[in-house]
Amino acid sequence: MLFYMMRRTIRGVFGLTSTWLTGSAVLCVVIVAINALVWDHMPEPFNGAAALASAGVDLLLAFVAGYIFYVITSVYPEYKKLQTIYFTVMKNELIDVAHAYADLISDLVLDGKHIDALDTFERFGSKSGQHLLVEATKDKSITGEIDILDHTTWLEYLTKVSNKERHSIEKMLRFDMEIELEIKILLVDLLHSNYIQTLNDLNRLNDKKRNRPFMTIIYRFHQHLGLLLTLQNHIMNVSVGKRL
Structure with a gap:
């Protein structure tokens, strides 16, 4: 019963959230995961590439964090x-x-x-x-x-x-x-x-x-x-x- 209610709530909340916004957050997570699993283990193509990639990842993670904050503080209360x-x-x-x-x-x-x-x-x-x-x-x-x-x-x-x-x-x-x-x-x-x-x-x-x-x-x-x-x-x- 608890699992059903959780699944229903998650589906309802994401149903009220902008599809574009959700898709963008998922894309950010995928890019961060690929960076951690693949690109971090590759040699730098030029000096400073690692620092630039790290800054990009930080921006992507900030977007995901902002998305989660928006869902919790705005969309979930609206859903309830x-x-x-x-x-x-x-x-x-x-x-x-x-x-x-x-x-x-x-x-x-x-x-x-x-x-x-x-x-x-x-x-x-x-x-x-x-x-x-x-x-x-x-x-x-x-x-x-x-x-x-x-x-x-x-x-x-x-x-x-x-x-x-x-x-x-x-x-x-x-x-x-x-x-x-x-x-x-x-x-x-x-x-x-x-x-x-x-x-x-x-x-x-x-x-x-x-x-x-x-x-x-x-x-x-x-x-x-x-x-x-x-x-x-x-x-x-x-x-x-x-x-x-």
Whole structure:
């Protein structure tokens, strides 16, 4: 277990360090090793060559020492901070959103049957999930009332889940300076996806009682679940040590 944690930490720290900087440090170590094993045992090509080589080696070792100092004092604390963000805020908020969508999918598609929260995006955000969503909603109206929830329409239910998701994403984005750029972009895309825009447009309509088929939104709903699946895969990969 200790070896696993050490390996994970080393991989995560070097993953956050500049590849160019790490490569340069490795090259310096290789040159110093070759000098010690080979060049030190060769005759001087000219007077003062040994002193010049010694000065060069000292510079290379100084670069390596500076690299190690940078990793320990700057990169490692950044790695631990990012890990804490993922293990607390990111993962907890993702699970909250997944539970909200699991309840929604259960009522909308599965006739109340339970679905595990972390299976929701995997099952319905994938390519095969689109057909399941379309078939389950083809006879439903997005403005119609839900049988199991008195005086609540599907539009109101979808909006409630969307608001929960927005709140969670905004909490994640409080750490926008720490999280990776690709994840920050993904979170912003989720806030402004075609599904969210369509949901907002439907809520702005004056005649909300007019019969509107789910077909107006279901394909965009599926695309939105696909974005959430991408986010889930990233966060869970961090949690199990495949990233960071």
